[in-house]
Amino acid sequence: MNEHYTLNVNGAEHEVADAWLGESLLYVLRERLGLSAAKGACEQGECGSCSVLVDRELVCSCLVLAASAIGRAITTVEGLEPSGGLTDVQTAYLEAGAVQCGFCTPGLIMATHDLLDRVPRPSEMQIREELSGNVCRCTGYGRIIDAVQQVAVARSQVES
Amino acid sequence: MIPAAFDYVRAENAEQAISLIGEHGDEAKFLAGGHSLLPLMKLRLAQPTVLIDIGRLTDLSYVRDAGDHIAIGALTRHMDVENSPVLHEHAPLLAHAASHVGDPQVRHRGTIGGSIAHADPASDLPATTLAMGATYVAQGPNGTREIAAADFYEGFLTTALAADEILTEIRVPKMNGAGWSFQKFNRRAQDWAIVGVAAWRSNGDSGVALVNMGSVPILASSVSSALSGGASVADAAEQAAAEADPQPDLNASAEYRVHLAKVLTRRALDAASG
Ligand SMILES: Cc1cc2nc3c(=O)[nH]c(=O)nc-3n(C[C@H](O)[C@H](O)[C@H](O)COP(=O)(O)OP(=O)(O)OC[C@H]3O[C@@H](n4cnc5c(N)ncnc54)[C@H](O)[C@@H]3O)c2cc1C
Numbered sequence: 001m002n003e004h005y006t007l008n009v010n011g012a013e014h015e016v017a018d019a020w021l022g023e024s025l026l027y028v029l030r031e032r033l034g035l036s037a038a039k040g041a042c043e044q045g046e047c048g049s050c051s052v053l054v055d056r057e058l059v060c061s062c063l064v065l066a067a068s069a070i071g072r073a074i075t076t077v078e079g080l081e082p083s084g085g086l087t088d089v090q091t092a093y094l095e096a097g098a099v100q101c102g103f104c105t106p107g108l109i110m111a112t113h114d115l116l117d118r119v120p121r122p123s124e125m126q127i128r129e130e131l132s133g134n135v136c137r138c139t140g141y142g143r144i145i146d147a148v149q150q151v152a153v154a155r156s157q158v159e160s
Numbered sequence: 161m162i163p164a165a166f167d168y169v170r171a172e173n174a175e176q177a178i179s180l181i182g183e184h185g186d187e188a189k190f191l192a193g194g195h196s197l198l199p200l201m202k203l204r205l206a207q208p209t210v211l212i213d214i215g216r217l218t219d220l221s222y223v224r225d226a227g228d229h230i231a232i233g234a235l236t237r238h239m240d241v242e243n244s245p246v247l248h249e250h251a252p253l254l255a256h257a258a259s260h261v262g263d264p265q266v267r268h269r270g271t272i273g274g275s276i277a278h279a280d281p282a283s284d285l286p287a288t289t290l291a292m293g294a295t296y297v298a299q300g301p302n303g304t305r306e307i308a309a310a311d312f313y314e315g316f317l318t319t320a321l322a323a324d325e326i327l328t329e330i331r332v333p334k335m336n337g338a339g340w341s342f343q344k345f346n347r348r349a350q351d352w353a354i355v356g357v358a359a360w361r362s363n364g365d366s367g368v369a370l371v372n373m374g375s376v377p378i379l380a381s382s383v384s385s386a387l388s389g390g391a392s393v394a395d396a397a398e399q400a401a402a403e404a405d406p407q408p409d410l411n412a413s414a415e416y417r418v419h420l421a422k423v424l425t426r427r428a429l430d431a432a433s434g
Contacts, residue, residue, distance in 0.1 A: 022165065022167075022168055043202055045265065051265060059268050060266075064194065065168065065194065067213065068194070068216075129349075132264070132350045
């Protein structure tokens with residue numbers, strides 16, 4: 001029951017050879033494609049550290065079968081800045097001290113990019129609501145919210 | 161946390177899904193959003209040997225105005241229920257309850273049909289559609305049939321769906337301006353309900369159902385009878401647990417759940433009457 005298939009990750013087609021179709025998207029990203037940004041923690045869809053975009057929607061890749069993602073556009077942290085540098089969101093997380101142990105950070109970076117792409121100037125309540133699927137055990141969230149707000153302000157200043 | 165091995169097949173339409181499940185029998189399960197089934201499989205609490213992926217049946221993802229009711233395709237995801245303008249206009253209670261399911265990641269994948277077919281008494285949408293007097297549509301090898309929500313939930317995670325039937329549509333009556341409220345009591349905003357109450361009220365009529373107050377979602381008919389008999393909201397709410405059979409768990413004792421059900425029912429009815 002092993003199969004060959006391709007996944008579109010970060011704009012490129014990736015061959016997955018001789019793999020069981022029952023593997024989670026998270027497992028395939030990390031173990032077969034070597035994309036280790038998305039993290040495996042709870043494996044139950046609770047913590048959000050495995051968050052990626054599938055067709056521009058934020059999902060927990062631990063609860064999506066890779067087979068269900070065939071033919072869809074998958075985006076991970078590795079694909080946010082094709083040059084390999086840091087995005088404004090990543091820089092803001094560093095500057096605001098929103099990163100401590102770092103395990104939740106890739107999921108939160110994906111969630112923050114997704115949020116700010118849809119809602120350029122979110123209120124604090126909106127930030128809390130939208131990031132509620134991403135659990136952080138270190139920071140207490142205050143600096144994460146600061147980082148999101150910093151990016152929102154900086155982006156709006158660039159525009160005006 | 162890796163599930164036991166299974167075969168994966170993707171269904172292209174409802175008919176094919178039904179014939180595949182007929183072929184594979186009891187060992188097979190439909191996979192919709194996977195947000196109830198995959199966690200259980202990873203814990204090995206479920207071990208189907210075949211998964212029939214119905215997640216791409218996009219023709220079963222819709223919200224339509226059907227005259228006296230709103231028809232919702234079983235594969236409609238929570239996020240699309242939450243944001244549906246048709247539901248906001250005609251059945252706002254359901255759209256609002258969907259916005260309380262889990263967190264954004266969960267609402268992007270989980271489907272209304274999966275939630276109802278799974279029939280977890282702690283889930284928000286089974287009880288909400290029960291309070292609204294919904295009808296569910298099931299399709300099997302011999303055609304389709306309608307099942308009233310009140311007849312659907314038979315026991316813990318057990319429904320009136322036959323093994324070879326697929327849930328295709330959820331029909332909720334239009335609310336026609338009725339007052340409504342959804343009260344979800346939990347300790348963190350994105351958690352499951354410790355107890356929840358969905359209620360609506362219009363002239364002499366009302367519907368109240370309870371989340372996590374027994375092995376199935378509970379229709380609190382005694383509350384509605386009391387209201388139609390002229391009881392005050394406070395008195396009617398005292399009947400909230402009359403049909404319930406709450407179980408204790410880490411979050412709450414059975415007694416505390418009964419207390420919560422009464423308080424939340426009173427709050428819901430006050431809001432729905434306002
Ligand atoms: C972290 C987390 C938090 C959550 N929090 C909440 C919450 O607060 N409130 C809440 O209500 N829910 C919550 N959920 C559950 C979520 O709503 C699920 O998505 C939903 O219960 C199941 O829908 P699904 O599409 O994912 O179904 P699946 O997991 O794919 O399927 C569930 C079951 O239903 C069957 N099935 C699915 N679709 C059909 C169909 N059309 N016909 C026949 N059988 C079918 C499957 O075979 C399976 O047995 C949470 C889930 C997670 C992972």
